[in-house]
Amino acid sequence: MTDSLQQAPGPFFGDFGGRFVPEALMAALDELTDAYDKARVDPAFGDELARLARDYTGRPSIVTEVPRFAEHAGGASVWLKREDLNHSGSHKINNVLGQALLTKRIGKTRVIAETGAGQHGVATATAAALMGLECVVYMGEEDTERQALNVARMRLLGAEVIPVTTGTRTLRDAINEAFRDWVASVETTNYIFGTAAGPHPFPAMVRDFQRVISVEAREQMLERGGLPDAVLACVGGGSNAIGSFDAFLDDEGVRLIGCEAAGDGVDTDRHAATLTGGRSGVLHGSRSYILQDDEGQTLPSHSISAGLDYPGVGPQHAYLAEIGRAEYWPVTDAEAMEAFRLLSRTEGILPAIESSHALAGAIRLGRELGSDATLLVTLSGRGDKDVEQAARWFDMLPGEGE
Amino acid sequence: MSALTDRLDAIRAEGRAALIGYLPVGFPDVDTSIRAMVAMVEAGVDIVEVGPPYSDPVLDGPVIQKAVADALEGGVRLSDTFAAVKAIADAGAGAVVMSYFNPMLQHGLADFARDVKEAGGSGVITPDLTPDAGEAWVEAARAADLDTIFLVAPSTTPERMHLTVGASRGFVYATPLMGVTGERASVGDAAERVVREAREAGADHVCVGVGVSTREQAAELAGYVDGVIVGTALVRCLADAEDAESGLAALRSLAADLAAGVREGRA
Known part of the structure; x- marks a missing residue:
């Protein structure tokens, strides 16, 4: 072992x-x-x-199967790990x-x-x-x-x-x-x-404090018929993703997919997909991937989701990407908002816009793998905080739409 | 031992402390920043700390943050830093570079050391790199015969003091208070303690910076340090000025005042 x-x-x-920090903090x-x-x-x-x-957070958080949402994800079996139900609304x-x-x-x-x-x-x-x-x-x-x-x-x-x-x-x-x-x-x-x-x-x-997500979810999925084919989570700095991956790291048959914020698209300069569009460097005290220019100046990032709008990423994700144990997919603002709309309307669950990136990844993977696949998606937070922004995106605010 | 220690020894022999002045490259523009560095030398600064701007300066207060952000906005490049180092060396002063780590890493550590050295620089100060995290950098600097100047703080433990002093060449950069760069009314009681602890750990040359802005503070420190480092107060001369010429005049005046200060400290 x-x-x-x-x-x-x-x-x-x-x-x-x-x-990599000032001596004063060492x-x-x-x-x-x-x-x-x-x-x-x-x-x-x-x-x-x-x-x-x-007694305070309300753990263990439940897993919820979302069949009506899954119809849009190739008919795969899709389960959500409900960190959105934690006290204070997220992981x-x-x-x-x-x-x-x-x-x-x-x-x-x-x-x-x-x-x-x-x-x-x-x-x-x-x-x-x-x-x-x-x-x-x-x-x-x-x-x-x-x-x-x-x-x-x-x-x-x-x-x-x-x-x-x-x-x-x-x-x-x-x-x-x-x-x-x-x-x-x-x-x-x-x-x-x-x-x-x-x-x-x-x-x-x-990671250790967030590992409870995957420890619980792994057990819950085993009780419900077996390990999933893939675990998906959104990645900004990457805490809910690494917590969602850790207990599955040694399960070779389980694909681990981190969904990065691709903003307007990774081929534009308005995104936050660090592992897709960045390269190795030092930012905020550790060596990892960074969005940076040719001289090491950090580039501005963009995402509709404030929680993923970060030009760096946790170092363990850079490592898991390098050794190929985890995959990191870019998900655009538009894809994430479509997933937000779908989950809200098909399951009555308003996801955080951050978590909607992982849901969009699940739609893509489910369509690729089809109805035999089982996908576990970490719903890292609830969307209450995003209601105004989402309503604006969909032109639903009074006086803005029809 | 090195050009820097030779210079500090010569200054010590004059019975005074060295005056070390920091300015960022490219503020308010590249030409003016280099002229300002040379003007400081003419006004009595012994060693110039040349600051290549970095997008995330976690150890800098608002004045320097704003200056380096403006410099980056203005399109400053790392090559401008090497040009500034050359201008200072040509003016007869010592030049050291004070750089955050990522720009060094992206340039390539060996290339960075070589380019500073070839421009006439004596050493590099690394505010966000400690010796234990910077083995590759120390190796590259040694190969280029460039001094590695590391920081110590009031929070530095005895073990870390030995580690840091042992890895430093040129001088040890002691910060007398906990906090980011910027002017303070007093540098506090910790300055003497940090300097003493650095010397007890074997440091031959200790310079003090962060918080120093006036002739009186410079004079007080000059009583027991090898060099007094001033940054924010100098940057402010350029930041507060109506135009480049009045900024340079204010800078010359402050530098001359501080140069008088480092000559007043020794009884």
Whole structure:
């Protein structure tokens, strides 16, 4: 079992990962790594996290078969892993509860977080309220505009939301600003990183906290007749995808497909499909794939989905792509919105626009494989936050349509 | 040991600290930025830190962030950095490059080291690369006979201090406070401690930067450091100016003031 791909410890995944940060943060990252290494083998920590998952988040999350949706996916058998039903509305809470517990263990009283769509910010604000921690969330100004509802949610939960006005005013700039805060505040503050990227230990730690998705789903699918032919999940930084893949990594017959945001198309300059259109480099503390120009300047990304609008990707995904264990498909804004419309109308489930990219991947794969195939799709979040944006896309707002 | 340490030793022999000034390449435009670097040298800056702009400068405060964003908007290229290094070397000052890691990596580490060296540069400061993550870079720099200048911070542990001092050549860059670049009223009590710990770990030359902006601060630091590094306050001279000429005049004036400061510190 030594060649298992599961729960790879980092700091490197092949050539990817590592820790490329200012010296000022190294002591804090060492401290966090040490605390996590102790916590992960401490039954008390595991029990507390499991209790919160059950009694607070509402785990295990269910799997739902969606036959009416599947008619549009070649008649394949399509199952959704319902992370949208978690308390606070997405998979993000799985990671945040783990890191917030860790914050308490290392005796820090303030947490900071970056957020794109706002889901990680909401989850962090939620956990901070639950555990009595001061919370500051950095969010790109453009994202505060397209996700205004989540800004209000965070403020209602007692968090301070700071709009970031530099650069492209999106997730990437929010991460820069959170790092700047952390360099100055590291003595009292823990950075609750939202995705499986960044410097070690974040990629491995976030993956471990999100792994519950695939551990549960694998068991649930076995109870329902067997392993799926493929697992699909959307990829921005890649936390729900790596959590959805991990327990399946050693199941050779299970294809793992990450759906990247192709925006207007990967042949345009308006997309966020990092593994399709980027190349190896260092951004935000680790080596991975990046959308960058010939001199290593990060390029602006675009996606209709704020949560996938990021020019980097977690290092373990770069590794899984390189060794061919996972595939990464580009999905355009238009394809994702069509999948959003379909799931809403055929199953009565409003998906997050992020998760709709994975649904679009399932439509494509189902049509390719046909009715014998079984597909498991992680529905990483619910679409409540996206109602206004989706209604605008489909011309459904009063006074805009007919 | 190196051109940089020779220069720092000569300055120490004069009974003063070196003045090290940072400016980003391409702000407000490439020509003006290079003229500004040379003007600083003429006004008394001993060593210029040449900053190739990077899109995600996580260790920089708002003034430098804005300047490098403008420079990138203006189309600055890495080749402009090598041209700036050459202009500074020609003006008789020491030139070091302060670069975030990804532009170095994309240029190729060996090529980057060679191009800095060939332009007349003495070393490279790497704000987001530590020695343990930068073995390949250290190797490339050693092969090109280029100094590797790493940062230490108030949070640096004794183990890491030894590691970092051991991998540094030229000088050790000590940041006296926790935070991004920018002016501060005081550099705080940690400066003396960080410098002392670096020396105890074997550093022959320690320069201090981040937060330093005035003649008084320069004079205070000059009492116990080998070099005083100023960045944001110099960039602000160019950022706040109505036009290039008045910016250069403000820059000369501040540089001269700081140069007086580093000569006042030693009793």
